Amino acid sequence: MSVATIKGVPVEIRDLGISFGAAEIVSGIELDVQPGEFVCLLGPSGCGKSTLLSSMAGFVDPSAGEIFCDGEEVRGSNAHAGMVFQSSEALFEWMTVSQNVAYGPRMHGAGKAEQARIAAEYLAMVGLPHAGGKFPSQLSGGMRQRVQIARVLANQPSLVLMDEPFGALDAQTRQVLQIELDKIWRHTGCTVVFVTHDIDEALTLADRVVVMSAGPRARIKSIYEVNAPRPRDRAHPDVIDLYEQLRDDIRAEVVASLRNQGIEEDQL
Numbered sequence: 334m335s336v337a338t339i340k341g342v343p344v345e346i347r348d349l350g351i352s353f354g355a356a357e358i359v360s361g362i363e364l365d366v367q368p369g370e371f372v373c374l375l376g377p378s379g380c381g382k383s384t385l386l387s388s389m390a391g392f393v394d395p396s397a398g399e400i401f402c403d404g405e406e407v408r409g410s411n412a413h414a415g416m417v418f419q420s421s422e423a424l425f426e427w428m429t430v431s432q433n434v435a436y437g438p439r440m441h442g443a444g445k446a447e448q449a450r451i452a453a454e455y456l457a458m459v460g461l462p463h464a465g466g467k468f469p470s471q472l473s474g475g476m477r478q479r480v481q482i483a484r485v486l487a488n489q490p491s492l493v494l495m496d497e498p499f500g501a502l503d504a505q506t507r508q509v510l511q512i513e514l515d516k517i518w519r520h521t522g523c524t525v526v527f528v529t530h531d532i533d534e535a536l537t538l539a540d541r542v543v544v545m546s547a548g549p550r551a552r553i554k555s556i557y558e559v560n561a562p563r564p565r566d567r568a569h570p571d572v573i574d575l576y577e578q579l580r581d582d583i584r585a586e587v588v589a590s591l592r593n594q595g596i597e598e599d600q601l
């Protein structure tokens with residue numbers, strides 16, 4: 334892999350609250366993400382994981398508290414951040430794969446030769462060295478997600494925000510992409526915050542797993558350090574132990590979330 338390394342930035346979240354109208358989605362969020370760290374966010378559906386991630390990108394304004402990225406308060410779009418979404422609909426269907434990947438550098442003034450070099454470099458990094466001339470519609474779901482990741486990384490973000498990027502993929506493709514993402518992250522050095530519903534995925538990727546409580550007014554409930562060596566072996570005793578703790582922790586929040594919606598546990 335001949336990709337340039339990126340210096341990951343720290344993120345500090347202080348007493349963050351986010352409301353949409355009268356609905357208080359998250360409240361009192363305190364989180365420090367270290368430079369180059371890989372943090373996974375887990376929690377019941379609808380608790381506000383995507384909202385919290387979007388606030389780090391500057392797409393959603395806090396109603397209380399602050400977010401600092403590399404020491405600067407995030408106000409409006411966060412120039413350090415790149416965002417990868419679950420759906421690869423974000424790709425430009427009318428552009429080739431290479432043009433998609435080189436889009437950011439082109440917008441920043443890269444010439445044709447530089448665009449071609451960048452596209453080739455990042456497509457090789459995500460395992461698609463021969464797909465540059467194709468259009469997104471000619472690719473499988475897994476390949477489209479690889480292109481989305483390459484397009485974001487081609488901008489050399491020092492903070493990569495990933496919102497269930499593998500959530501729509503089949504189990505095998507998902508596992509392959511997790512292993513590749515782990516390698517890419519270790520190689521580039523960027524800070525990653527990754528939203529997922531999948532405990533196995535979090536334990537494959539994260540340095541720390543952050544569990545959010547049920548909403549409304551969701552908070553950070555618990556934080557787990559994953560110290561097992563990389564690449565992670567799911568049969569490692571620490572991973573098995575953490576899996577069980579996380580499963581019980583999240584289950585309690587899912588039940589609380591359903592109760593908050595008027596559904597009792599014996600109805601589940």
Ligand SMILES: Nc1ncnc2c1ncn2[C@@H]1O[C@H](COP(=O)(O)OP(=O)(O)OP(=O)(O)O)[C@@H](O)[C@H]1O
Nearest residue numbers: 353358376377378379380381382383384385528530
């Ligand atoms: N732009 C918006 N305007 C109003 N409400 C919103 C907006 N975005 C999100 N919400 C609400 O905020 C709450 C949290 O949504 P969010 O998507 O952040 O949760 P999540 O934990 O990521 O959910 P999931 O795990 O199901 O993807 C939900 O009740 C959602 O309806």
